[in-house]
Amino acid sequence: MTNKIYDAIIIGGSYSGLAAGMALGRALKNVLIIDSGLPCNAQTPHSHNFITQDGETPQAIASKAREQVAQYKTIEFYSGLAVDASKTETGFTITIQTGETFEAKKLIxxxxxxxxxxxxxxxxxxWGVSMIHCPYCHGYEVRNEKTGILANGEMGFEFSKLIHNWTKELTLFTNGKSTLSEEQSSKLxxxxxxxxxxxxDGFEHKNGYIELVQFKDGSTVQLKAMYAKLPFKQHSDLPEKLGCKISDLGFIEVDPFQKTTIPGIYACGDNVTPMRSVANAVGAGTLTGAMLSRELIDEEF
Known part of the structure; x- marks a missing residue:
């Protein structure tokens, strides 16, 4: 373990983590950003609905962001996976997969x-290429195309209602017997x-772009895109291990200032909200960095 105690350690160096890092760097705080290099949108070819960056690749946005954050001399980076965390008298200790440990007053x-x-x-x-989760992120690019929705029941009905705005060539694939009500089915x-x-049975695709949906009975149907709301789990179990409350939907619970239920720990990005987009992650990260720096300033005054 190094003797240095950072003002904050940020675990996760994608859009939200980098935005938080920039806000803290501009507040002259000493920060370590630990990143394992596994963003959830690694396969997504283009990012949309993010003003000034519309249509850019996620990798290009992240690379430029990291380059800009690195200009702040109080920011350090570490490539590795955080595997353990514990509370200390002065804050928190984070353990990396290599066995190295780092200390900080606060965590993000x-x-x-x-x-x-x-x-x-x-x-x-x-997934992330032609099997997509958000019409606001990807719907414009497949507007008016032959589109599917992989869902059933209430989710299937509500998702169909939403996606109908982008295309009228729409099919709801229930992947088994429908659980929609008669009223919902009639409305669709x-x-x-x-x-x-x-x-x-599967998707016939070319480099992730769906061409055919193949069914277990051997039949097929052509399709351009498929929307789906997939189940998920937290990428890291460390927040829960430290006592942060996880909601019934599986998100880390935070207040309007991005504070978790454990003092000194903040969270931001896809782990706290179903609004998964680069723009939302950046906004939440910026707020988190500002709120955490204000907490440090108040404590040090």
Whole structure:
């Protein structure tokens, strides 16, 4: 362990973590950003709905952000995976997979989430490319195209209602018997939204771009894009280990200032909200850095 005690350690060096780091760097705080290099949008070819960066690749945005954050001399970076954390008299200790440890007065978890892929051949390769989660991030690029939704029940109905804004060539794939009510099914039919209850075997794709949906009965259907809301889990179990409350939906609970339920620990990005986008992550990270620096300033005054 080094003798240095950082003002803050940020675990996760993607958009939210980097934004928090920049805010803290501009507040003259000593910060260590620990990043394992596993962003959840690693496969996504382009980022959208982020003003000044619309259509840029996620990797290019992250690289430019890191380069800019690195200009602040009080910011340090460490490439590695944080595997343990504990409370100390002065703050917190973080242990890296190598066994190295670092200390800080405060922690920020910008660790994101890990999506759990369905047992459908090709789904993992298509996720973030043509199997997508957000119409505001990706819907414009597949507007008016032949589109599917992988969902059932209430989620299937509400998702169909939303995506119908971007395309009228829309099919709800329930991947088994529909659990929609008769009223919901009739409403979708009245809007020209088809429903397909066949069980899906896999996606035929080219470099992640879906070409055909293949069903277990051997039949196929052409498709340009498939929307899905996948289950997920926290990318890191350290917040929960430290006592941070996790909501029933699986997110780290934070207040309007991004504080978790444990004093001295903040969280921001995809691990705290279903609003998953680069723009939202950056905004939340900036707020987190500002609020944490204000807490440090108050304590030191």
């Amino acid at each position: 978890f910008a660790t994101g989430v890990r999506d759990i892929m369905p047992e459908i051949r090709g789904a993992a390769a298509c 039919k009245s809007k020209g939204i088809s429903m397909d209850e066949r069980e899906i």
